[in-house]
Amino acid sequence: MGNLKKKYSKPRRMYDSVRIEEEGNLARKYGLKNMREIWKAQAAVDKIREQAKKLITEGEGGQKKLFEKLNKIGFKVEKIADVLALNKEDWLNRRLQTIVFKKELASTINEARQLIVHGHITIRGNTVNSPSYMVNVDEEDKIKRTLEKKKVEEKKKVSEESEGKEDGENKGEEEDSQDEEDVKKENDAQGGEGEEEEGDKSDGENSSDQVEKEVNEESEGKEDGKEE
DSSP states (O other), rough: OOOOOSSSOOOOSSSHHHHHHHHHHHHHHHHHTTTHHHHHHHHHHHHHHHHHHHHHTHHHHHHHHHHHHHHHTOOOSSSSHHHHTHHHHHHHBBBBHHHHTTTSSSHHHHHEEEEEHOOHHHEETTTTOOOTOOOOOOGGGGGESSOHHHHHHHHHHHHHHHHHEEEEEEEEHHHHHHHHHHHHHHHHHHHHHHHHHHHHHHHHHHHHHHHHHHHHHHHHHHHHHHHH
C-alpha cells in the first residue's frame, strides 16, 4: 500500500494551554469525539483558503465556480474575502451531527452523535452513520430520524413508572414496619401502666391495713385503761 496522506496536521505546540482550552470548549460545544476532528476541520478550511488565494489573480470564472461549491455546502460566500474569513467553526457547523441537533431531532449534541452512529438518521432515505458528514443546503430538509422520539419518551415513561412503583412498595413496607413498631411501643406502654396501677392498688391495701391495725391497737389500749 502507498503512503496515505493525513487529512490534518498536529499543532506545533502540543501543550499550549490556551489552544487546549479553546479546543476543549469546541469539543464540548459540537460533541466531538476527540481533538483530531477539530484539526481535520482546520485543515479543510486551510485548504479552501489556499484555493481562494490562488484564484485572486485569476478571472471571475474560477472564483465563481469556487463560490458555488462553497455555497452549496452552506458557507454563504460572495467574494474572496469571505472565503479567507472562514474558520473551523464554520466547517463544524455544517457537520451532520450539528445539523441534526439544530433541527431538534436530538435533545443534545451528544445524542445527535449517538443517533447517527447507530444508524437512526437518514438523508433522502439513505442511512448516514458518519457524524462528520458535510450536509449540503438542499439536503437539510431531507434529514429524517428513523427512531421516533415518541417511542423513546414512552420507554422512558414506562421506566420511570416502574421505578416509582418500586419506590411505593418500599415505602409501604417501611410504613408497615413503622406501624408494627408503634403498636409494640403502645402495648409496652399499656403494660407499664397496668403494673403501676397494681402497684398503687397494693400500696393502697397496705396503707389501709396499717390504719386498721393502728385503730385496733388504740381501741385495745382504751379498753385496758377502763378495766384498770
